[in-house]
Amino acid sequence: MLDEIKTVARQHLATDGANLSLRAVARDMGMVSSAIYRYFPSRDDLLTALIIEAYNALGDAVEAAAAGPDRLDLRARWHAACRAARDWALTHPAEYALLYGSPVPGYAAPDDTVSPAQRPPLTLVGLLREGLETGLLSPPPADELSTPLHDDLTELADVFFTGIPPALLARGMAGWTQLFGLISFELFGRLNQTVAHRDEYFDHQVGLLADLIGLPQPR
Amino acid sequence: MLDEIKTVARQHLATDGANLSLRAVARDMGMVSSAIYRYFPSRDDLLTALIIEAYNALGDAVEAAAAGPDRLDLRARWHAACRAARDWALTHPAEYALLYGSPVPGYAAPDDTVSPAQRPPLTLVGLLREGLETGLLSPPPADELSTPLHDDLTELADVFFTGIPPALLARGMAGWTQLFGLISFELFGRLNQTVAHRDEYFDHQVGLLADLIGLPQPR
DNA sequence: CCAAAAAGAGAGCACTGCTCTTGACGCGGC
DNA sequence: GCCGCGTCAAGAGCAGTGCTCTCTTTTTGG
Numbered sequence: 001m002l003d004e005i006k007t008v009a010r011q012h013l014a015t016d017g018a019n020l021s022l023r024a025v026a027r028d029m030g031m032v033s034s035a036i037y038r039y040f041p042s043r044d045d046l047l048t049a050l051i052i053e054a055y056n057a058l059g060d061a062v063e064a065a066a067a068g069p070d071r072l073d074l075r076a077r078w079h080a081a082c083r084a085a086r087d088w089a090l091t092h093p094a095e096y097a098l099l100y101g102s103p104v105p106g107y108a109a110p111d112d113t114v115s116p117a118q119r120p121p122l123t124l125v126g127l128l129r130e131g132l133e134t135g136l137l138s139p140p141p142a143d144e145l146s147t148p149l150h151d152d153l154t155e156l157a158d159v160f161f162t163g164i165p166p167a168l169l170a171r172g173m174a175g176w177t178q179l180f181g182l183i184s185f186e187l188f189g190r191l192n193q194t195v196a197h198r199d200e201y202f203d204h205q206v207g208l209l210a211d212l213i214g215l216p217q218p219r
Numbered sequence: 220m221l222d223e224i225k226t227v228a229r230q231h232l233a234t235d236g237a238n239l240s241l242r243a244v245a246r247d248m249g250m251v252s253s254a255i256y257r258y259f260p261s262r263d264d265l266l267t268a269l270i271i272e273a274y275n276a277l278g279d280a281v282e283a284a285a286a287g288p289d290r291l292d293l294r295a296r297w298h299a300a301c302r303a304a305r306d307w308a309l310t311h312p313a314e315y316a317l318l319y320g321s322p323v324p325g326y327a328a329p330d331d332t333v334s335p336a337q338r339p340p341l342t343l344v345g346l347l348r349e350g351l352e353t354g355l356l357s358p359p360p361a362d363e364l365s366t367p368l369h370d371d372l373t374e375l376a377d378v379f380f381t382g383i384p385p386a387l388l389a390r391g392m393a394g395w396t397q398l399f400g401l402i403s404f405e406l407f408g409r410l411n412q413t414v415a416h417r418d419e420y421f422d423h424q425v426g427l428l429a430d431l432i433g434l435p436q437p438r
Numbered sequence: 439c440c441a442a443a444a445a446g447a448g449a450g451c452a453c454t455g456c457t458c459t460t461g462a463c464g465c466g467g468c
Numbered sequence: 469g470c471c472g473c474g475t476c477a478a479g480a481g482c483a484g485t486g487c488t489c490t491c492t493t494t495t496t497g498g
Contacts, residue, residue, distance in 0.1 A: 017324030019238060021485065034488080035446050043486065102320025103407055105236030149419040156413055174424050178393065181400030188322055194375055200368040205393050212431050240454065253457080254477050262455065 002039055004029065006053065009046055013094040018047070018104045044107055047098070051109065052116050054095040059119030061088045066123050074131050075215045081124060082179050082206045089183045096187060100180055118160070124179075125161045125172045128213070132163065136216050139168040168213075175209045182206070221258055223248065225272065228265055232313040237323045241265070263326055266317070270328065271335050273314040278338030280307045285342050293350050294434045300343060301398050301425045308402045315406060319399060337379070340395045344380050347391050347432070351382065355435050358387040387432075394428045401425070 008028050012020040022043050023033040040046040065084030069076035089096040099117070103109075131137025145153070145167055153166030161169055182205055185191055186198060195201045227247050231239040241262050242252040259265040284303030288295035308315040317323075318336075350356025364372070364386055372385030380388055401424055404410055405417055414420045 015324070017321065019324065019485095022487090023485065032447055033486085034448080037487075038445065097321035100403075100407075102236065102316035105234070105238065145423060146416075146419045148416040149414075149423055152414050152416050152420070170420075170423060171427065174397065174427055177400035177404055177424070178397045180404065181396035184319075184403070185396055185399065188319075195368075195371050197365075197367040197371050200365045201371070201389075204364060204368055204389060205396070208390065208393055208431060212427060238454090241456090242454065251478050252455085253479080256456075257476065 002049075005036065005039055005046070006049060009050060010095070013050065013098065015094075017094060018098055018101075022046070047104065047107065048110055048113065050095070051098060051113055054092065054099055055113065055116035055119065057092070057095075058085065058088050058099070059116060059123070061085070062120045063123050066127060071130070072134060072136065073218055074127055074136055075210055075218055077127055078124075078175075078210050078213075078215055079203065079206055081127070083202070085120060085179060086183050086186075086202055089187055093187050096183070100184060101188075121173075121176045122160070124176055125164060125169070127215075128168055128172050129161070129163055131215065132168075137168075137214055139165045140171060140214065142167050145170065171213045175213055178205070178209050221268075224255065224258055224265070225268060228269060229314070232269065232317065234313075236313060237266070237317055237320075266323065266326065267329055267332065269314070270317060270332055273311065273318055274332065274335035274338065276311070276314075277304065277307050277318070278335060278342070280304070281339045282342050285346060290349070291353060291355065292437055293346055293355055294429055294437055296346055297343070297394075297429050297432075297434055298422065298425055300346070302421070304339060304398060305402050305405075305421055308406055312406050315402070319403060320407075340392075341379070343395055343398075344383060344388070344391045346434075347387055348380070348382055350434070351387075356387075356433055358384045359390060359433065361386050364389065390432045394432055397424070397428050 005025065008025050009020060012025055012028075016024075020043075022036050026033040026036050036046075040049070061084045062081050066077045066081040068080050071077075098104075128137060132139065142150075142165060149170075150166050153169045157164045157166060157169050161172075164172070182202055186202070191198065191201070224244065227244050228239060231244055231247075235243075239262075241255050245252040245255050255265075259268070280303045281300050285296045285300040287299050290296075322328075347356060351358065361369075361384060368389070369385050372388045376383045376385060376388050380391075383391070401421055405421070410417065410420070
């Protein structure tokens with residue numbers, strides 16, 4: 001029953017975006033609107049459930065893609081992970097917008113969402129750690145960071161990304177940011193009448209970021 | 220009168236986001252809701268007016284910042300333009316979200332918005348053109364692009380960015396994308412409990428992008 | 439088989455965007 | 469002076485929304 005509601009709600013998400021209507025969902029299920037409130041105490045709780053599911057679906061896709069290629073071919077795994085994120089976003093645009101679009105006004109994401117939300121960036125940075133451990137990836141010079149930023153990122157590394165030097169972490173975050181920007185621009189129509197070959201464009205930009213991070217070229 | 224409505228609407232935008240209420244705006248002005256419709260035929264038209272104003276405000280800020288430093292110090296101008304965009308976004312978060320957040324469901328941006336929307340990226344790419352003309356910037360190797368992407372970008376350059384070789388244009392677009400991603404992540408709370416020194420973080424990431432684009436270090 | 443628990447139905451409140459009709463002003467021509 | 473006309477605002481009304489409350493039906497368990 002919970003699943004049925006979520007399924008119908010996902011369909012409405014595609015057309016109505018974040019302001020989907022509980023009453024419309026109820027109508028589609030042949031129920032009366034008040035009956036939904038037995039399962040989800042409020043509309044925001046329904047949204048939260050959808051958000052968590054979406055984060056996990058995206059996380060599954062990215063993690064699976066990153067584990068696909070040869071473990072030592074970091075560049076292939078980086079590309080695969082990025083493509084998986086983009087593919088998921090293109091097939092689930094409304095859910096992606098819910099996750100990474102403008103925050104819904106008046107909606108504060110509860111704590112249950114933060115752990116699923118961290119899965120995609122964690123896998124990307126996981127590639128960096130593996131690169132360091134296998135010696136395939138050499139960290140950028142440490143002196144390129146200002147002191148306060150250095151401290152911020154070492155602390156961040158201690159909590160989430162153990163063993164990543166701050167300068168490399170900054171570049172990893174740049175990659176994650178850029179990946180998000182690329183997908184958002186494409187999805188939100190910023191590439192319309194601009195770039196026709198979206199796949200090639202995306203791959204090229206992801207490759208540029210791989211260069212910036214320092215991922216080695218395949219031999 | 221039009222201006223007064225827009226001013227009040229901007230205030231509501233800050234709290235209610237994209238789904239601001241015409242009736243609430245009218246209440247604040249001591250009018251009845253139907254009177255607003257004499258000035259804006261629909262809520263979407265009000266949104267459009269706000270969007271155009273916001274694009275122009277952002278464009279003004281970015282253009283002014285890019286013209287501030289020494290004309291030949293491309294890197295300083297790049298940093299200034301990026302900082303201006305971020306500053307504007309931080310002081311006008313709701314309007315930024317309206318421009319670059321998830322598209323409002325059911326709302327299609329009319330053609331009046333595309334020209335103001337192009338001002339920020341045009342100024343950024345304008346820096347690249349000046350760099351080429353003054354010889355301060357050397358374009359990346361042309362063979363790093365696949366053929367279809369090369370064709371796309373040369374065509375795009377012909378229309379909007381005359382004189383920019385496609386490989387450089389791709390890097391400029393990467394910069395624009397990254398700038399958008401950086402601001403969005405910060406504004407949408409993705410840096411909470413992660414990076415404390417936001418200014419330093421932003422500057423560092425913008426510097427990384429400047430490196431990728433090939434902007435020369437100041438002497 | 440019958441009581442207890444769970445699930446749905448329905449009415450209602452305050453709110454939304456939007457339309458239509460009605461009434462109040464001010465201004466120029468006769 | 470007064471009549472028409474265009475501009476403005478007001479009010480009622482329609483269909484929709486999230487949410488709460490009460491009441492009835494259905495299902496379940498001992």
